[in-house]
Amino acid sequence: MKERAHKAMDERTLYVGMDIRENKIQLCVYPPNNGEIIMILEDYPLAVAMDEEKKEWFYGEEAMEKGRRKEGIVVSGFLKHLEETEKLRIYGVDFLPEELFSKAIKKALLFLRIEFPNDLIKRLTVSLEEPSKKLTERLAWAFSKLGIGKDRLRIESHGQSFLCYVMGRKRKLWMGEAGLLDGSDGQLFFRRITLDRRKRPAIAGVTKETLRPGKEDAILAAVKPDIGVLYLTGSGFSGSEKEGLIQSLCRGRRGFLGENLYCQGACISAKQQDFPDLMEPLLFLEEDSIKCDISIPVYHNAKNCQAVLAGASETWYEVGREACLILDEEEEIPVTVSYVLSGVEKVFILALEGLWKRQPRMTKVLIKIVFTDKDTCIVTIKDLGFGEFCPSSKRIWEKTITI
Amino acid sequence: MGRLILCFGEKAEKPWYIKETDTKLYSIEELCYYIYNNVYIISQAFFTLELANWIEKELGLWETAGKLKGLILGRNSCKDMVVTVLCSTDYYLEEEIKELLQVMDALSHMSEGQRKKYKADLWLRKGRPAMAFMEYRKLLESQSDGLTPEETGDVLHNLGIACLYTGGLPEAAQYFLEAYGRNEKEESLKAYVEVCQMAHIEVGQVSLEEKKKLLADLERSKKEYLQTEDYQKFWKAVEKKHKGQPGIYYEEIDRLLNEWKQEYRRKVG
Numbered sequence: 001m002k003e004r005a006h007k008a009m010d011e012r013t014l015y016v017g018m019d020i021r022e023n024k025i026q027l028c029v030y031p032p033n034n035g036e037i038i039m040i041l042e043d044y045p046l047a048v049a050m051d052e053e054k055k056e057w058f059y060g061e062e063a064m065e066k067g068r069r070k071e072g073i074v075v076s077g078f079l080k081h082l083e084e085t086e087k088l089r090i091y092g093v094d095f096l097p098e099e100l101f102s103k104a105i106k107k108a109l110l111f112l113r114i115e116f117p118n119d120l121i122k123r124l125t126v127s128l129e130e131p132s133k134k135l136t137e138r139l140a141w142a143f144s145k146l147g148i149g150k151d152r153l154r155i156e157s158h159g160q161s162f163l164c165y166v167m168g169r170k171r172k173l174w175m176g177e178a179g180l181l182d183g184s185d186g187q188l189f190f191r192r193i194t195l196d197r198r199k200r201p202a203i204a205g206v207t208k209e210t211l212r213p214g215k216e217d218a219i220l221a222a223v224k225p226d227i228g229v230l231y232l233t234g235s236g237f238s239g240s241e242k243e244g245l246i247q248s249l250c251r252g253r254r255g256f257l258g259e260n261l262y263c264q265g266a267c268i269s270a271k272q273q274d275f276p277d278l279m280e281p282l283l284f285l286e287e288d289s290i291k292c293d294i295s296i297p298v299y300h301n302a303k304n305c306q307a308v309l310a311g312a313s314e315t316w317y318e319v320g321r322e323a324c325l326i327l328d329e330e331e332e333i334p335v336t337v338s339y340v341l342s343g344v345e346k347v348f349i350l351a352l353e354g355l356w357k358r359q360p361r362m363t364k365v366l367i368k369i370v371f372t373d374k375d376t377c378i379v380t381i382k383d384l385g386f387g388e389f390c391p392s393s394k395r396i397w398e399k400t401i402t403i
Numbered sequence: 404m405g406r407l408i409l410c411f412g413e414k415a416e417k418p419w420y421i422k423e424t425d426t427k428l429y430s431i432e433e434l435c436y437y438i439y440n441n442v443y444i445i446s447q448a449f450f451t452l453e454l455a456n457w458i459e460k461e462l463g464l465w466e467t468a469g470k471l472k473g474l475i476l477g478r479n480s481c482k483d484m485v486v487t488v489l490c491s492t493d494y495y496l497e498e499e500i501k502e503l504l505q506v507m508d509a510l511s512h513m514s515e516g517q518r519k520k521y522k523a524d525l526w527l528r529k530g531r532p533a534m535a536f537m538e539y540r541k542l543l544e545s546q547s548d549g550l551t552p553e554e555t556g557d558v559l560h561n562l563g564i565a566c567l568y569t570g571g572l573p574e575a576a577q578y579f580l581e582a583y584g585r586n587e588k589e590e591s592l593k594a595y596v597e598v599c600q601m602a603h604i605e606v607g608q609v610s611l612e613e614k615k616k617l618l619a620d621l622e623r624s625k626k627e628y629l630q631t632e633d634y635q636k637f638w639k640a641v642e643k644k645h646k647g648q649p650g651i652y653y654e655e656i657d658r659l660l661n662e663w664k665q666e667y668r669r670k671v672g
Contacts, residue, residue, distance in 0.1 A: 296407065298407045298409040299407060299408045299409065299493055300408075302493060302497070323409060323410075324409075324410035325410065326407075326408040326410060326432060326494065327405070327407065328405055328407070328408055329405035330405030333407065364410065386432075386436075387429045387430065388429075
């Protein structure tokens, strides 16, 4: 199974970006010939419906039509359901929201298959406005049902997709500061990229400011003069009545108007994982990002080095790495916490008290790290013995580290 | 200074079973450990395509498996295969692997009989006297393995030791006497006299002078035994009884007996 997974990854060629909103999705792809990003779906309705008479499933626009004609039960607003709803009842049958979501996405991905019938998805990045822990878990489940496991799926925020979109473009387009006005779904946000290039890699962040639509003075004031490139997206900037505002906003700076920024940014984010040169190396820190590296010293490939158990910029609730170590005349494990912003390092020693006395290299331990919130991590170490040669004592050691 | 060695590969759901030693292996590190500590019985036949497939499918180490398959199909030497497996992890250091290769070179000059004896000796060293006994018997029964009279004597001596562990004192005495007849080593003679004493058997075929000297040595050994940890544990338990603590005495005796029983079962199992 492991061999099949390894070989299959080589045969996959498509890097896909998906922007998921409450009631619609966008889908784009980097084609196999390394050309430009191609949009596959723009504002595809994210809905499923069951026909009342035939009890058949309908998707997308057909589902919406069923709803309009009152010919069945329509389910949309998936992001809200995934956050808040445990089950949905359709004609007496209970469904998990993630099951229905999976069906809807499967249909949407068929359009990709039509365009590229001989190619498979190598990586897919989903972009959401606010990826919470619960939402992320349920989405991951839904995609796993489609055969897209955690090794090929990334879920990120709109802020991160915006950053990837900007950083993945030609350098001259983003000298100076970059900003984004997002007028989607009746709201208005101003996003701004912050970059600290004093650190290596550079530390990036994206601020988000909520503005009131229609308040032009406030909008103009929010976009400071140091913004050298401004992106505008969302229906809030469509229509001839907005032309004047757009001209004012773009005066003295480069301006770009488009509806696919997050989707394309997600697509760049997908490809960048295998082609790091697509973007300058960055450490992206968001609200839920851990702001330190947590590592242990190991002997690997014939040299001493640090094995990172959790990396700065990872979302705290997604950290769950584990490693197996063999103890060679060691009875304690030093865990190093390296703070990326201050550069400070702290070492916490985990002493394996009560470890059974065995010959050197006859004790294997499993070390695992999880976060209970963005500032608290728990390091767990379990004695595994050494196969049949030395049975495990089943002892477990645990240490809580406050970051 | 200690090391924390980062492991390679996955843990196998289905272990690799080695019939000759009744061993199950679950990881690449365990495989390396097994090869390193059993190199005297490892030959080209150990490295099969099935083993390579297990490394690939169960351990997820497709690169190592691929290399090994290439060596197997290319009929490369056992040394090449051993090095490939040992170098696929950080379990052993480079100098340790080089030492092992030197041992393998030495082994390659041994006769079939010498290698078989080494295999049996390994069982004895590992505390598996019943397995060692079987190997030594097989070795003596096949007469074409090129052992010298002295080496045959040494085999008989080790058979005697294996019998000691399994409780066959008269048989042990016989083997030690036969061993002395071949290897003419004092150690074998000494062992014969000691076992005769233990089994209350008349010591025959030894001169009076020699017998006196060896019995004096035995008395000295008995006194030395009184200082050993095993005896000290037993004596402390007896003291508890004399001090009016029979409960603790019986607990300790039970514990000691259990330890000895488990050890015995392991040795003859």
